[in-house]
Amino acid sequence: MRKKTSPISVILVSSGSRGNKLLFRYPFQKVSENTSSATSKQRSPYVLNTSGDSVEDQDGDSRFSDSILATILATKSDMCGKKFELKIDNVRFVGHPTLLQAPHTIQANADTSVINCMHNLSRRIAIALQHEERRCQYLTREAKLMLAVQDEVTTMTETDGTPQSPFRQILPKCKLARDLKEAYDSLCTTGVVRLHINNWLEVSFCLPHKIHRVGGKHIPPEALERSLKAIRPYHALLLLDNEKALLAQLPLDCSPALVRLIKTCSAVKNLQQLAQDADLALLQVFQIAAHLVYWGKAIIIYPLCENNVYMLSPHANICIYSPLAEQFALQFPGHDLPSMLAKFSLPVSLSEFRNPLDAPVHEAQLIQMVVWMLQHRLLFQLHTYVCLLVPPIEEEPGLREEELPLVTRVTGRSLSTPSALSFGSPTSSDDMTLTSPSMDNSSAELQTGGDSPLNKRMTETLLSSLTEHERQAILRVPAAQNPEDLRLFARLLHYFRGHHHLEEIMYNENMRRSQLKTLFDKFRSVLVITNHEDPIISLFQSPPD
Amino acid sequence: MNKNSVLNMGSYRRIDCIFFSEFHPTLGPKITYQVPEEYISRELFDTVQVYIITKPELQNKLITVTAMEKKLIGCPVCIEHKKYSRNALLFNLGLVCDARTKTCALEPIVKKLSGYLTTLELESGFISNEESKQKLLPILSTLLEELNVTGACTLPIDDSNTIHLKLIEQRKDPLVVQEYDVPVFTKNKDHFTKSQWDLTTQQILPFVDGYRHIQKISAEADVELNLVRIAVQNLLYYEVVTLVSIFQYSNVYCTTPKVQNLIDKKCLQEECIHYVSKLGQRTNLRDVFQLYCGLTPGTTVRDLCSRYSHQLQRVDERKLIQFGLMKGLIRRLQKYPVKVVRDERSRPPRLYTGCHSYDEICCKTGMSYKELDERLENDPNIVVCWK
Numbered sequence: 001m002r003k004k005t006s007p008i009s010v011i012l013v014s015s016g017s018r019g020n021k022l023l024f025r026y027p028f029q030k031v032s033e034n035t036s037s038a039t040s041k042q043r044s045p046y047v048l049n050t051s052g053d054s055v056e057d058q059d060g061d062s063r064f065s066d067s068i069l070a071t072i073l074a075t076k077s078d079m080c081g082k083k084f085e086l087k088i089d090n091v092r093f094v095g096h097p098t099l100l101q102a103p104h105t106i107q108a109n110a111d112t113s114v115i116n117c118m119h120n121l122s123r124r125i126a127i128a129l130q131h132e133e134r135r136c137q138y139l140t141r142e143a144k145l146m147l148a149v150q151d152e153v154t155t156m157t158e159t160d161g162t163p164q165s166p167f168r169q170i171l172p173k174c175k176l177a178r179d180l181k182e183a184y185d186s187l188c189t190t191g192v193v194r195l196h197i198n199n200w201l202e203v204s205f206c207l208p209h210k211i212h213r214v215g216g217k218h219i220p221p222e223a224l225e226r227s228l229k230a231i232r233p234y235h236a237l238l239l240l241d242n243e244k245a246l247l248a249q250l251p252l253d254c255s256p257a258l259v260r261l262i263k264t265c266s267a268v269k270n271l272q273q274l275a276q277d278a279d280l281a282l283l284q285v286f287q288i289a290a291h292l293v294y295w296g297k298a299i300i301i302y303p304l305c306e307n308n309v310y311m312l313s314p315h316a317n318i319c320i321y322s323p324l325a326e327q328f329a330l331q332f333p334g335h336d337l338p339s340m341l342a343k344f345s346l347p348v349s350l351s352e353f354r355n356p357l358d359a360p361v362h363e364a365q366l367i368q369m370v371v372w373m374l375q376h377r378l379l380f381q382l383h384t385y386v387c388l389l390v391p392p393i394e395e396e397p398g399l400r401e402e403e404l405p406l407v408t409r410v411t412g413r414s415l416s417t418p419s420a421l422s423f424g425s426p427t428s429s430d431d432m433t434l435t436s437p438s439m440d441n442s443s444a445e446l447q448t449g450g451d452s453p454l455n456k457r458m459t460e461t462l463l464s465s466l467t468e469h470e471r472q473a474i475l476r477v478p479a480a481q482n483p484e485d486l487r488l489f490a491r492l493l494h495y496f497r498g499h500h501h502l503e504e505i506m507y508n509e510n511m512r513r514s515q516l517k518t519l520f521d522k523f524r525s526v527l528v529i530t531n532h533e534d535p536i537i538s539l540f541q542s543p544p545d
Numbered sequence: 546m547n548k549n550s551v552l553n554m555g556s557y558r559r560i561d562c563i564f565f566s567e568f569h570p571t572l573g574p575k576i577t578y579q580v581p582e583e584y585i586s587r588e589l590f591d592t593v594q595v596y597i598i599t600k601p602e603l604q605n606k607l608i609t610v611t612a613m614e615k616k617l618i619g620c621p622v623c624i625e626h627k628k629y630s631r632n633a634l635l636f637n638l639g640l641v642c643d644a645r646t647k648t649c650a651l652e653p654i655v656k657k658l659s660g661y662l663t664t665l666e667l668e669s670g671f672i673s674n675e676e677s678k679q680k681l682l683p684i685l686s687t688l689l690e691e692l693n694v695t696g697a698c699t700l701p702i703d704d705s706n707t708i709h710l711k712l713i714e715q716r717k718d719p720l721v722v723q724e725y726d727v728p729v730f731t732k733n734k735d736h737f738t739k740s741q742w743d744l745t746t747q748q749i750l751p752f753v754d755g756y757r758h759i760q761k762i763s764a765e766a767d768v769e770l771n772l773v774r775i776a777v778q779n780l781l782y783y784e785v786v787t788l789v790s791i792f793q794y795s796n797v798y799c800t801t802p803k804v805q806n807l808i809d810k811k812c813l814q815e816e817c818i819h820y821v822s823k824l825g826q827r828t829n830l831r832d833v834f835q836l837y838c839g840l841t842p843g844t845t846v847r848d849l850c851s852r853y854s855h856q857l858q859r860v861d862e863r864k865l866i867q868f869g870l871m872k873g874l875i876r877r878l879q880k881y882p883v884k885v886v887r888d889e890r891s892r893p894p895r896l897y898t899g900c901h902s903y904d905e906i907c908c909k910t911g912m913s914y915k916e917l918d919e920r921l922e923n924d925p926n927i928v929v930c931w932k
Contacts, residue, residue, distance in 0.1 A: 086596065087609035311842065312932040314876065318899035320883055338883040338899055338928055345931035346843050387808055392829040498805040528831070530838035535802035 085119075121183070121193065121205045128197040129176075138198045142176040149173060175199070192295070202251060206295055223539060227300075228290040230536040233272040233282060234507040236303035237265045237289045240375050246297060261288050267371050270303045300537045301374060302381055302503060306351040307513060309382045309531070310370065312344045316378040324376055332369060340369060347382050347531070380538055382531045383501035388493070390473035390526045455487055462490035470526075479522035489523055496527065501534060558650060558712070560640050560693055561615075563685045566597050567672075568635035574598035577678075580685040585641065589613050597621065597637050605659075607652050614644045618651055620659040624666060634673060638662055650712050654692070661708050669703070684708075719781035720788065722759060722774045725908040728786040729755035729867060746776045753777075755867050758791050760908055789870040790877045791904060792863055794847040795914060797878045797931065798840040804874045807834055813872065821865045832856040836865060840875055842931065878931045879904060886926040897927055 132138035149170045170177045179195045186193045193205040239246060239262065246262055257280055264278040275285040292298040302308060317324055318341050328337040343353065350370065354363050373379045463471050479485045495505050502516060520527055564579035574594045579585055589612065596603070596610040599621045609618045619639030625632060638658050642648055665671035672678050684700060688710070691698035696712040722728075730753065739747050745768060752762045759777065763770045780786040790796070806813055807830070814830055822828045836856050839849050846866065850857055869875035879902035884894040896906050907917055921927050 085609075085611035087607070088603065089606045312930060314932050316932060318881055318883060318930050318932065320885070320894070320898050322899075336885050338885050338930065342883070342928040342930045345929065385805070387805070387834065389808075389831040389834055391831055498808050528834050528838050530800050530804060531841065532800045532802050532804065538802070 121187075124203045124205060125183070125195070125197070128195075128201045128203050131201060132198045136198075139176070142174055145174045146170050146177065204251075224294065227536050227539045228293060231271070231286060231289060231300055232504070232507070234270050234302070234503060235300050235537065236267060236270050237261075237274065237292065237298050238267050238301045238371070238374060239265060239292075239298045241297060249297075257284060258288055258291075261285065262292075265298075267301065267374075268304045299375075299377075302383075302534075302537075304350065304367070304370070307349055309347045309349045310344055310353075310374075310379045311347045311382055312341055313378055313380045316341065324378070328372065331372060332365065335369070340373070341378060344373075344379055380533045383503060383534050384529060384531050385498050385501050386496050386520060387498040387528045387530075388470070388496040388526060389528050390470045393469060456483065459483070459487045459490045462493055465493070473526050474523070477523055477525055485519065485522060488519055492519070498530075558642075558646060558648070560642055560651070560689060562641035563689045564639055564641065565681055565685060566594075566619075566637045566639065568598045568631075570630040578682050578685055580682070580689050586613075589615065593617055597639065598635050607656055609648060609652075611644050616642045616644050616646060616648055618642070618648055618655050620655050622659050622663055624663065629673065634666065636662070636672060650714060654710050654712065657710060658688075658708075661702075661706070665702060665706060668706075671702075716782060716784075719778050722777050722781065722788065723905070723908075724760040724763075724770065724774075725758050725791060725904040726777075726788040727756065727758045727791055728753050728762075728777045728780065729789055729871060730785065731787050731871065732785060743776070745772050746779065749773055749776055753780075753786065755789070756792060756863070758908075787871055789867060790879075792846075792866055793914065794850075795845050796866075797842060797845055798866065798869070798875045799842050799878055800837055800840060801873060801876050803872070804834075804837055804869075806872070807837070807874060817868055817872075820868045821860050823859055823861050826859040828856075828859040832860065833865070836860060836862075837869055837874055840869075842878055881930045881932065882906075882921050882927050883930060884927050897921075899930065 129139050133140065167177070171181065175198065179197060183193050183195060191206055193203070195203045197203060241249075243262060247259065250258065257278075260278045261274065261280065265274050269277065271285050271289060272282060274280075275282045278285070280288075289298065289300070293300060312318075318338055319325070320336075320338055322337075325337040328335070328340070350367075353370070354366050370379070463474065466474070474480055474489070475486075480489070492505060492509065502513065505511065505516060506513060520529060562579055562581060562584040564576050564585060566574065566576045569575050569577075574590075574597065576585060576590060590597075592612050593610050596608050597617070597619055599608070601623065604621050604623045607618070607620050609616060611617075617639055618641075619637040621635065621637045624634045626634070638655070640648075640651055640655060642651070662672065666673065669677070672681075680702070684702065687700055688698055688708075691700075692710065692712065698708065698710045700708040702708060734750070734753075739750065742750070748768055749762055749766045752766045757765070759773055760770065762768075763773045766773070768776075777786065777788075781788065807817060817833055818828055818830065821833060833856075836849065836853055839853050844852075846862060850862060866875070870877065881899050881902055882897045883899040884897040896909075903914060903917060906912070907914055910917075912920075921929065
């Protein structure tokens, strides 16, 4: 059954002063119809790619004779320059009539985004053709060729009596026809189209629906774009091909920045470092990275490091007969994929995975294996997310171990809080003048001193966004007596909604993992911690079809 | 349950205009009636008329053409007879929508309407008779209003003909139902009138409790397995049930990113607390969230119960798991045995390939988990993957 993202055929139609002509179509009809032999002056020709999905009738548009196609697809001039869409029963024609040409693709019952993508391809080919037509009447020449061949065939048929498809004859003679055929073939298979119109202008296009699929369903381009926008400097770019292979695929006139980036990138380097090493602006690195991801040449990961925790992806194919298992065995002789994957059944950190007693050579190979598994979307990374959830009001009795007076109302800028902090036993409260907190100060820290009024005010302000009940619960935590800890907690409060993982907090706040973990531990009675994949980039971590 | 309420006729599938077009013997293709009046401009009609009143090859086909920000859906009809001037009557009753509308659901309506009109013309010359043709205008008005408001229309035309139309929402194909899947109602069971469903479904309904899997339902309701599968698939199609996995205390689950929805969405919180609380009790958000977050790889439900006994005082763990699965807050980690080492003499593994989970193997072979575990633990050639 034809997939819904593949076109049914490619059609080129022209409409001019002498009527409408079907110039070319591919794949060919089994039996050709006789076309009229009038040649026409190309004043407003149209190119169409048709694609469709008809479950009952595989040869969707072979029901349409050449002449009827010419009529229905040759639109009036007011429809030029805009997307053209026509659906007849199960076959959809999409295109872009231009005063010169426009390829059309059809997809009945397909996603709007697929149609839009096909239309995009139409438009690109149209623009290229328009350019070449203006420059050297490329299209006119090709069209003449096509019609000439059609005439030949018609006359031959009349004499021989054997019906033939004129389009088959056109192929060897006509470059444009070959280009259209190639576009069709590529769309049906890889989803990537690369043409050189008139051997000069390049038209490249990719159908993200074919390239990015998760467990059988394609990722809609909108989701893809959302994810690409969420890439952060602490992410890394993981190439899906080796460097040489990727460089070989690039066109000759590609940007040197792209080449530099590909040569410099690595699974352990984050994008910020990559920008420095490749001597590019961060924004440029983002754009190139997004471009590579869109084209299915790379994915976004968190850079490899000791503390990364990985787990087997639910979409991973762990069958012993899978092609992946074979590839793995070739790449890493002596090891089999399922055994390796079994080790990731429980979340395991890279440091745990590597046995420190092993020889260094073996260690390096293990890292390569992890990279390989990431490239093939077999693993995903788990991150820690934190959420502020205070115990409800009825639970208070359980927490009243220390005899703490109820905290007085903490309003905006009242300075009563500092004294309220020093409740409980005298020993802890007086030790508040800590010289340096155990953590590094990021630029958000105003003073190093613990108890300054400014800092306390900041803490209050930060805590003022909470409900009274939440504030009290936090202040009841023993660690809250330490103003440094409380201040840090208050400063990080906005991360505790379950949407920012540990690494992001580390990056944004310039903190170490151990500092954060200690803080979480101290405030565990009001926090809930869970681990799961990052929903934004997990889009890229699922295997294609 | 009112299936129509799901349709939500708003701008989503709004019909902007209904028109009746025909080939006039002297004036050529024209729009004879349209509701609302003057909706289709002269320009628009000129552009698309070749797709409305068409050449013979395109007749009786559903044609949707997009132009000038509008979509026109029609089905051109041609009735040939000597009595007509030019020996043929050509007409087309079509709908106009905004170009961005998804119009698949409207196509059957258009086809049906063209069928009705054809019948009316053949039986009583409804269209060719100038007097009766005028009745089309109020008919078009009624159609437009009722289809937009309720998604259905029943309209008597004359003594022997009534138009029945209904917009059917197109749904995705449901998943294949396996023997070890467990169907659970997404809406309250009591809201259904039993007689709405076919006999097989009625027979299995009492056994669909969110805990019994397909194989068990088949055995206890005494209905053939495939029939149960099909009935449940039907229920799935109408989104009346969803599928979860078999519950066992030895099961392992883990959270998905969607678990944060419990924090973000107040209505989900309420629904959850109501669903998972034990009878006569009411748990709180923190307890529930802690329980879900306590589900991690390597932790069985049994482990959860012993670690979080305090939180589980007011929570039914089976309902907790059920709710979590239904809403995608947690997912089940299944065990897949894989035979990695084997000598050439032994047969290739049939079930231990990494493609079949414990659930599936136990269901197919009748073994219990414990038995399967014991069998595999002692086999050094088998590794187990969880995913």
